[in-house]
Amino acid sequence: MNNFDAIVVGSGISGGWAAKELCEKGLKTLMLERGRMVEHLKDYPTATMNPWDFKHRGHMDKVARENPVVARCYAYNEATDHFFVKDKEHPYVQDKPFDWIRGYQVGGKSLLWARQTQRWSAYDFEGPARDGFGEWPFTYNELAPWYSHVERFAGISGNRDGLDTLPDCESLPAWDMNCTEKTMADKIMAARSDWHVVQGRCAHLTKPSPIHIQQGRSQCQARSLCERGCPFGGYFSSNSSTIPWAMKTGNLTIQPNSVVQSVIYDDKKGKVTGVRVVDADTKKITEYYARVIFLNAACLNTNLIALNSTSARFPNGLGNDNGLLGKYVAFHNYRGNLYGSLEGFEDKYYFGRRPTQPMMPNFRNVKKQETDFQRGYMTFFGTARSAMNNAQNGIGAAYKDGLSEVGPWQVAMMMQGETVPQESNRLYLHKELKDEWGIPQLVTDIGYTENDERLLKDFLTQGAEMLEKAGVKNIQSVDTKQAPGLDIHEMGGIRMGNDPKNSLLNKWNQFHHAPNVFVTDGACMVSTSTQNPSLSFMAITARAADHAVSELKKGKI
């Protein structure tokens, strides 16, 4: 009854992929999810609501005051509140400020994500060793077929741009840039040969392929209300794609409301045999057993589970012989924003929405060290016209008149900077404080470094120059000073590597010292690249699942 071939902990982006791959390969798989069930279509209560249908017209000021951490996330509002955790119910301790944004439900944050999906490049996998702070145990070329594998199934829109800093993907047609973005892109690229502008690649079905139709998904309607759950299955989520696919195999059992407390290491057998689960409602503890276990609870929670998995063999947490478990956590530096306005194009207006925007791959320190900081950043920008700009100064009739006329073109630019993993940026368990389920609270001790400050300064200078060259006026730069975590791209803590002395996992994501346990969410990452991470989590998960099944068949795990 409690025995399975495989257990997957977590049902978000990486857990969904683990379940799909393992089930397709014939493994009876139990997916344990701490949150409630969210079924595609059925459980998207706000998906088709109009702004005036909401009690507070979408604003959440009171609730936001009660949830100060998650309310800082741009996607949090009255229409999405039910997909975010309540801060008070899930406490953690911040040694340094860290905004931990979480979605505890079947589907995890795959319901909420912004769906930007770029492959990491060969430079991203080789750079950390060159720069002396980490070593990826595989190359881009080894991962490339797995990128193709997940891209075809998930459905990624984008152009084939032919850039080595942003490898081409298996793409569906790209979204268009608007006329101002096209003009800006041309001017930026004319100004410098290392500045490239491409249209953002995103997990949206611009032209569904047969594999997407088979999943029951259809073409994206460009409503950009995605975070409520999409009735068309227009964007990729575990709920619309990998989980129903895994269910169709007949091999998947999903068990929501199941908080995994720890992994069971059997000291007599000398191996991991299963996991301990606390029922979210009754708090009853049950054990489940399997030959292979995938930890996909998202970076920080996977670290927590591993740290909490102590035994005679591993008194300091699963596989933690070198004391590095929970260390070298990194994230993306999102602090830099630039704004400005664009003259001309007053006769142009676009109706409708678009779920992506132009982006510029990293051009700093790509092939060698060139600046006074390590690594680099990706740049995103977009333009829009809004009637609100005219209306903001008026009241009554002036306000209404303002609203009836669209305002000038506004430009916004932002950075996605790579941070260099530091041993001192770490997670550990609080010695006394526990949560409602009797699990020690996680402590985040993660901050910016001097390198991050220098990288930010460079982005603000370079970005302003790009905008100037593009003809943008009234350029303003902002350091948001936001805390780490709000980028929602946390990575590391259980990093991969060839050498068990300085890594926890091998090149196939198996714990060096507990090889039937795989970690394939952000926790396994050696570095953070300048690209968004989730597409890489998917590819790494599919690759690891393939290896797990082949090792099982050979009787090696």
Ligand SMILES: Cc1cc2nc3c(=O)[nH]c(=O)nc-3n(C[C@H](O)[C@H](O)[C@H](O)COP(=O)(O)OP(=O)(O)OC[C@H]3O[C@@H](n4cnc5c(N)ncnc54)[C@H](O)[C@@H]3O)c2cc1C
């Ligand atoms: C607003 C927003 C925008 C984003 N935009 C992008 C983007 O554009 N591109 C990109 O690449 N990424 C983006 N991300 C990040 C992306 O969502 C995550 O990288 C991705 O969801 C991580 O996948 P995961 O499987 O590791 O975790 P999740 O998707 O978070 O899933 C983890 C699951 O594990 C469950 N769980 C946790 N602890 C336990 C436990 N103890 N027992 C059982 N279950 C547990 C959780 O409830 C959850 O369902 C964004 C995120 C947000 C919130």
Ligand code: SF4
């Ligand atoms: S923009 Fe596309 S994916 Fe998003 S809600 Fe609309 S149809 Fe769905």
